[in-house]
Amino acid sequence: MPIEELSEDLTKVPTAHPAVRFDRVTKRFGDHTVLDGLDLEVARGERVTLIGPSGSGKTTILRLLMTLERVTDGVIHVDGQPFSHMPGRTAGKLVPASERHLAARRRRIGMVFQQFNLFPHMSVLENVVEAPVHVLGEGREEAGLRARELLDLVGLSDKVDARPTRLSGGQQQRVAIARALAMRPEILLLDEVTSALDPELVAEVLDVLREVARRTDITLLCVTHEMGFARDVSDRILMFDGGRIVESGPADALLDAPGEERTRAFLSSVR
């Protein structure tokens, strides 16, 4: 399939701004501080993997970007524009974004979840077609054709009419990947996408994602415990602990020769 189309919007917005910028972002749940004044930049088309012990705030970063959580403090920018916030009445002042502001901007971001979260009342094809038709206003036929191409890409052309509940976990996750790509996101968030899978089903999902990474220039933010996958797709790996970045560097360098003791300890625990 013409896979270049997956990220065709990317070429339309030539800009020097980073795709994502966290500016001193803090997230608290009650008294618990998950992210503490985090600064983070992800370049357009960059593939960044977040690693670290559970509870270190990696998933929260993805959930903040997907607007599933609101920041407690600080501002998230996407494409150089305030994302978590919008201009307030006073010039130069930012206020927390309204639902409408978020709705308009979150479309360029897609997410694949640990638990797949497919819509059980829709067939595989309907799952993929739903948002392009109802959110982007694409014609059913056009969206259907593209959905079939995407399902072909993830190796599920023979399952278009199946119900998600009839599929294996690996198959469901591949549908979820096709569903996210159908919205032509510029940024794709992968939240521990293989953690809920039986070991023998992990490879089929990671292979699909490697293929997506290879054939598109989509910006990837990935939380995973699969270090082999992280090494294959990442330009950069960030080691998290306690809501802060402990260490950051190119995939091979960080995985082979971690500079920090905490990174070494974490890596030896997941290997």
Add this chain to the structure above:
Amino acid sequence: MAEFLPELRRAVPRLGEGLLTTVEATVLGAALALLLAYTLGLLSRSARLPVRGAVRVVVEFFRGTSLYVQLFWLFFALPMVGFRLEPLVCGVLALGLNFGAYGSEVVRGAVTAVPRAQTEAAIALGMGPVLRLRRVVLPQAHALMVAPFKNLLVQLLKATPLLSLVTVPDLTFQIDQLRSSTGATAASYLLLLGLYFGMAVVLSLLMNALERAAKARLGQEGGT
């Protein structure tokens, strides 16, 4: 008993009308109740506190005051402040308000029971609140609503004899006429029991079919 059967035969057209009136009250009352159940049930999840508060008051009021009293109020008290409604309209209103209040809890509970992850998946696909509700949450909530709605519907049917107290010529009203003209109390009420039971069974079967269809759509229990 010797006079009962010929009297019964003569009364068949009137009993038929009574049966139709009961069905009419049940269907219209249930339709109004369903409308109110959805409206109140969805509003009870509003982000605005005043809206939630107002819904709470309405629901608790109509659940907390007896159907019997609501019906009498509509029929006997409302005319005193200048509104006179047809007996059947009073009945449908009372049934709709009372069972709508109970039904709103069913809708609220079912919507709440749809996993939050489904809403998050819809947000990640750029869907707005209305689209999420209409395309993702409600279709899944429906499957959870059918069983409790079946109970409410059968209860609503069984509450319709109250309408005969405000002169609605329903099945109970007509059989009561038959009973007073024949004096066959046991036979008349036995017939009445049988007829209500029959209607309840038909309703249950219909709702069971609905439930199976709703579950099949979710890919549970024999769906494809």
